[in-house]
Amino acid sequence: MSALPRVLVVDDRPNMLRLVQKILRSDAQVLTADDGGAAIELLEREAVAVVLSDLKMGEVDGLAVLEACKRIQPGAVFVLMTAYATVGTAIQAMRMGAYDYLSKPFEPEDLRAVILRALGRARQAQAADGQAAAPDTQTILPGVYGRSPAMLALATMVQRIAPTDATALILGETGTGKERVARALHALSPRSSRRFVAVNCAAIPGDLLESELFGHARGAFSGATRDRPGLFEDAEGGSVFLDEIGDMPASLQAKLTRAFQERSVRRVGETHERKIDVRLIAATHRDIEGMVASGTFREDLWYRLNVAPLRLPPLRERSGDVELLARVFLTKQADKRASLATAFSPAALDLLRASAWPGNVRQLEAAIERAAILATGPVIDVDDLPPELRVHAAFNPDLGEDGELVALTWQQAADRARDHMAPNYLRAVLSAAQGNVTAAAARAGIERESFYRLLRKYGVRADNFRD
Incomplete structure (x- = not known):
């Protein structure tokens, strides 16, 4: 049996099947099906890493193949291709879990690039410990991610x-x-x-x-x-x-x-x-x-x-997308560099969410690339992320909706700033004390019980800390 990963190509045009086989022959073992029904039958018999399916095909179209693929082989990565740039079906496919969308006619290098990314995504999903749940299902437009x-x-x-x-x-x-x-x-x-x-x-x-x-x-x-x-x-x-x-x-x-x-x-x-x-x-x-x-x-x-x-909103106004984007960028780095890192520690995710991101999505992607390069194991931790993020997180000026901050009294604004800064301060003190809560409390100048109350109040996990 071939050591190459398996890619199932579904198209009702024989010349297209032959073309894709030729383009991918050095990268994958290509299985073919000339209609949607045959593709579904094949999925029930053979395990594949990636499915590349045409949209318009007889009675069983590409969306039907996608739906069956997610049911039969949920771990397979799905790519839709079509000459019909239909907005509704493209969006529907992305929301159903398609990884990418390829328009016909395409250049051979474009097809190969999409499939190599999809194969990398399949490897990432197979190796993951379950922490990241298929971030690419959050593609709301071709190449655009979000859920905010x-x-x-x-x-x-x-x-x-x-x-x-x-x-x-x-x-x-x-x-x-x-x-x-x-x-x-x-x-x-x-x-x-x-x-x-x-x-x-x-x-x-x-x-x-x-x-x-x-x-x-x-x-x-x-x-x-x-x-x-x-x-x-x-x-x-x-x-x-x-x-x-x-x-x-x-x-x-x-x-x-x-x-x-x-x-x-x-x-x-x-x-x-x-x-x-x-x-x-x-x-x-x-x-x-x-x-x-x-x-x-x-x-x-x-x-x-x-x-x-x-x-297009700045990243600080779509903070709920930060974790999703970080996971997408980490997957791309794993595909590109064969990075060891496949996940984030809880503290790293907390820091990513708390950061102000003045450079928006571009800055986030650069931060993840840096972390993927520096990480020495499968999990990215706070120390792998750029140090300036801790400054941005501690002093994020976006503490409310436009006009809301100036409506506060000085004490109210100070309280809100403290609440925003506190989780990062607590994590930093714990890190400096190597996870020793008693030592961290001493550094902070408060009693150990009070330090524990602050941890609970601001939702800072103490699972890996000791007394």
Whole structure:
């Protein structure tokens, strides 16, 4: 029997089955089924690590195979593929437990990357001690994770917008994952089989940005030795994502407004227009309405961008997602680096939840990557996490809803700050005392019984501590 992991591929097109077998031949033992019913019968006989199933197939479709897979082999990782970028079925599949979503046609390297991630997830699930319960079932959009009310509301909006050609504007702080949401919009749209082109408007000087977006003619400027199409032409039929559009120069804002009003672009150095068919998705961390009011952002462009605004909440407003995201990032690190770490200690999870995360999801992912590298065993502990998290946790300024803090008296605000800081202080003192409660109480300058009362009050576990 092959030592390679088993992948079941389900598709009613023989040429697709042969193609996937060829792409994955060095990575997996590929089993095939040419319809959903045959796939379910095979799942009842053979254990597999990953199932890759088409969506549209005769009487038994991909969702039916997914449902049967979760019942027959709940440990198998499921990936859905389809040429029909149907929003409802994609979201339904993710909520039913699908790990990922692949649009046809796909590049061989994209398929292989998805399957390798899925195989890594299968290894992680098999090795786990039961602490993490399939975090990927919390994928609410392709590549986007969450379970907080704010994220579920965002997913609902994306579902409504994705099938249309409406221009979308994603608003949110740096590091919140705006590009992931933009890619999800594209993946769930009828344009998913065409290119998604992303450009950071803040990273390219204004004079070069015009050429990048609209292209240029030979001789248009020094160094323009040949005609070159711009990104709008490159993305024909697909989507263009303009990140940090709030940093776009005013002169270029006017040209962008005209381009989308006329649905055409003019290359630098040319006099004639070229028709384009692209969807525009933009994003910014800036107060774009304030910029409009101050005259630093064009009002007419704002109206065109604000057709379908999507507000991405900062991580401090979706603290219930921190543990979920941490587990997802740890799984990815295990896949990427063959990391020993597969779980978090209770104290590490407490610290992750308590941290302020000024750098949002990007900072969290970097923290987990660091911890996965430093961990010497299967469990990530507090000492493996970046030390600055303890500072952020102790002095998290987000102690209430907007406007609530200033409504408190000094004593009320001080009490709330103390309650927020206390669990981290107690854990730090216990750690410094190597888990000895009597020594920790002495460090804190209080009686041992009082220290125990504080542990109980603030929910700090003392399971591994001693007297």
